[in-house]
Amino acid sequence: MTESITITDNRSGNQLEIPIVRGGVSAAEWQKLLPGVWFYDPAFMATAACDSAITYLDGENGILRYRGYPIEELAERSTYLEVAYLLLHGELPTAEQFDTWRRDITYHTFIHENVRKRFLDGFHYDAHPMGMLVSAVAALSTFYLDAKDIFDPDSRHKQIIRLIAKMPTLAAAAHRFSVGMPFVYPDNTLDFCANFLSMMWKVAEPHFEPDPVLVRALDILFMLHADHEQNCSTTAMRVVGSSHADPYSACAAACAALYGPRHGGANEAVIRMLTEIGSVDAVPAFVESVKQGHGRLQGFGHRVYKNYDPRAKIIKRTADEVFAVTGKNPLLDIALKLEEIALADDYFISRKLYPNVDFYSGLIYQAMGFPLEMFPVLFAIPRTAGWLAHWVEMLDQDSKIARPRQVYGGSEQRSYVPVHERGR
Numbered sequence: 093m094t095e096s097i098t099i100t101d102n103r104s105g106n107q108l109e110i111p112i113v114r115g116g117v118s119a120a121e122w123q124k125l126l127p128g129v130w131f132y133d134p135a136f137m138a139t140a141a142c143d144s145a146i147t148y149l150d151g152e153n154g155i156l157r158y159r160g161y162p163i164e165e166l167a168e169r170s171t172y173l174e175v176a177y178l179l180l181h182g183e184l185p186t187a188e189q190f191d192t193w194r195r196d197i198t199y200h201t202f203i204h205e206n207v208r209k210r211f212l213d214g215f216h217y218d219a220h221p222m223g224m225l226v227s228a229v230a231a232l233s234t235f236y237l238d239a240k241d242i243f244d245p246d247s248r249h250k251q252i253i254r255l256i257a258k259m260p261t262l263a264a265a266a267h268r269f270s271v272g273m274p275f276v277y278p279d280n281t282l283d284f285c286a287n288f289l290s291m292m293w294k295v296a297e298p299h300f301e302p303d304p305v306l307v308r309a310l311d312i313l314f315m316l317h318a319d320h321e322q323n324c325s326t327t328a329m330r331v332v333g334s335s336h337a338d339p340y341s342a343c344a345a346a347c348a349a350l351y352g353p354r355h356g357g358a359n360e361a362v363i364r365m366l367t368e369i370g371s372v373d374a375v376p377a378f379v380e381s382v383k384q385g386h387g388r389l390q391g392f393g394h395r396v397y398k399n400y401d402p403r404a405k406i407i408k409r410t411a412d413e414v415f416a417v418t419g420k421n422p423l424l425d426i427a428l429k430l431e432e433i434a435l436a437d438d439y440f441i442s443r444k445l446y447p448n449v450d451f452y453s454g455l456i457y458q459a460m461g462f463p464l465e466m467f468p469v470l471f472a473i474p475r476t477a478g479w480l481a482h483w484v485e486m487l488d489q490d491s492k493i494a495r496p497r498q499v500y501g502g503s504e505q506r507s508y509v510p511v512h513e514r515g516r
């Protein structure tokens with residue numbers, strides 16, 4: 093039996109039956125009966141903005157899959173570059189396809205000298221690295237004029253490779269500038285994550301060899317952050333891309349969305365919260381104050397996951413491996429106590445509040461030496477693959493330009509009053 097809903101227009105008595113297809117009903121069908129009556133849905137709480145085959149997310153059951161593959165299996169057995177290929181192409185690469193993919197990305201890691209010397213060096217000395225990244229990604233569109241040919245498959249592929257390859261270089265350059273260190277050129281003998289760590293931390297040694305445990309941890313974190321279906325930044329990418337802007341401009345918009353503390357800044361908020369709590373003994377009082385409505389437990393709760401965030405489970409294991417190399421993050425004990433108390437407290441249980449991916453990711457990044465300002469940048473690097481996968485999908489679906497309607501709540505028509513007659 094086909095599932096459906098029936099709508100009755102009580103003004104006319106007219107009825108329309110609309111099938112429920114994969115959990116959704118078509119707004120185009122709805123419009124046939126009710127033209128000019130809009131769904132009022134700010135923040136898209138009940139609106140599916142697209143039909144996507146990239147990422148499956150079931151918040152009630154804590155399931156996350158990229159192209160059908162469970163995130164747990166990918167985090168255990170794959171790499172970020174392979175996951176990026178999967179997200180973009182829909183299938184895991186053959187050995188030959190992966191070699192080409194890796195080689196192409198490796199040879200596009202360099203940025204034009206003018207991006208660094210004239211553009212990045214022009215920022216104020218204390219510029220935030222995420223602000224620099226947003227601007228630098230947008231600026232790339234002025235270096236690659238062929239990026240405007242978004243329906244030319246060769247051009248599209250080239251921009252995808254360039255963006256994935258250059259994000260770590262731009263990110264590390266932004267960091268080096270913000271701490272007054274000289275720029276480090278990419279080392280194409282290193283893999284994606286190792287090369288990023290080299291560009292971040294290399295000082296005077298001829299060749300930087302990062303610890304393989306830290307490289308693998310970063311690779312896992314990058315896989316976990318590579319996509320998360322229609323989140324705020326991905327929606328920005330699709331909306332801007334729907335105007336047929338070039339992918340650098342659309343990606344810069346997505347980065348800007350990620351810059352906001354409600355999206356890319358939660359793990360930084362976790363570190364600030366743990367630092368403020370200060371000691372394990374102070375945890376119970378802090379939890380009480382949250383329950384009294386004084387602030388939130390950062391890194392807890394999720395708009396979609398109402399059981400547990402599968403990424404949080406993976407990340408907790410990764411944290412132990414990282415701390416074995418870097419030494420334990422002193423904030424870890426506070427975090428563990430907080431988790432223990434909250435998970436046993438009815439306030440958090442009844443509201444289905446569990447640790448999310450950001451509860452532990454900040455602790456790992458901090459232990460690895462990344463400053464707090466780099467946290468959203470570390471999110472943007474891997475999410476680029478997800479943004480681009482959605483951009484390609486949106487273009488292939490020949491999507492119309494995104495253009496929501498509104499419910500108007502302002503003044504009725506009125507006449508202009510000259511300034512000297514106003515206020516009488």
Ligand code: CMC
Nearest residue numbers: 355358382388389390391392393394395443445448449450
């Ligand atoms: N600490 C304490 N109470 C909370 C929290 C929290 N972290 N999150 C939600 N609540 C309470 C909230 O006060 C409300 O209580 P009541 O029903 O008594 O008014 C109830 O739980 C429902 O909250 P909500 O704001 O309606 O839930 P939401 O789905 O709109 O918000 C959230 C989701 C992630 C914005 C929220 O849980 C939050 O602010 N968490 C802390 C910030 C955070 O960790 N953000 C990272 C999310 S993961 C990032 C990613 O996936 O990319």
